[in-house]
Amino acid sequence: MQGKAADTVVVLDFETTGLSPEHGDRAIEIGAVLVERGEIAGRFQRLMNPGFRVSSFIERYTGITNDMLKGQPRCEEVMAEFAAFIEGHNIVAHNAAFDRRFLDFELKRTSRVYEGDCCCSLLVSRRIYQDSPNHKLQTLVSHVGIEPVGKYHRALADAEMTAQLWLSMIGRIRQNYDISIVSFELMQELSKIDRLYTHRYLVSLSDKQRSA
Template identity: 75%
Template sequence: MQRASADSVVVLDFETTGLSPQYGDRAIEIGAVLLENGVIVDRFQRLMNPGFRISPFIESYTGITNEMLKVEPPCEEVMAGFSDFIAGHNIVAHNASFDRRFLDFELKRARRAYEGDCCCSLLLSRRIYQDAPNHKLQTLVNHAGIPKVGSFHRALADAEMTAHLWLSMIDRIRQHYGVQAIFFDQLTELSKIDKLYAHRYLTDLANG
């Protein structure tokens, strides 16, 4: 099976009613961009009705209101469509454990499944941008000089900025280590090793 290039992925982001579907929280927005060879070639964004009113805190945090959601389709309908968008692609998300929980939960409710691999751009950034003040998306966007797109805490804007962050980390590896062909599984592995060994890992990668 051919190895997947690191710069051909779907980068996604959820806005939700809370922190965990295990405690009854649901998705209220999904945003995603499709990268092919380092270029955004498609986008997906939909609000979805969780079936109950969201809290004033979530309204304030995201800018998504109950009035906006009451006319939107249910999560199951939106996620059925989204499953077609991500089919056959690996995915990237910032703090991916959060997004993957909601992705798996909402797809299961929609009677769909996702079988690709997932990499966390937050974990990877701790290895690539070790000099950043912290590794929140907003901080990294400023640190890496990435243009801001839309508003933070809206799914499509966050997904697009995460995609540019992901590409900036790939470019940084290429520039600093001279590695031209970078594969998704290599960045997934790098995201999981101790950050003290990141330089050694990338040096070994460069040396073949």
């Protein structure tokens, strides 16, 4: 598959006041890393004030307190800055459907639209690391042998560990299947196919690359 390389992306993570922007939940932190040719080339992290107090559950879950959010810029201000950071790049997130909803919602409030493609590292990991006990980020980090960074459920730390997981999956594909060109489109396709056909799919792709 041709197209943009999978190892040049922006990996992002949101911490939020809840699960549903459609029902009033807002972002309270964005963390992202820019990966270029397999190396982290930039970072973005901001707390943001949602305009109301967050629940005690969210304070405990994320470690982000209401006191920490006092005086922070509003979501609209941060997202306008973040839009420039991701412009021209495809994005990756662990459980991307969640993060993409908040990305689109918060950007819409700034009259901006993200026009790149998105891929879910959680879905890809279910195909690549089928022997993992589960596919939560913390479990996969331990399973793969990635060095933990910071605290889980803080946006930048989760984004950095997701980036390392993403790169480990690309490396596994290259090594196990002798596939030299791992495109973003390939990873998107892997996130959709039946996991039982993962091996067959990658063997077929490897054969095509060798015969090209």
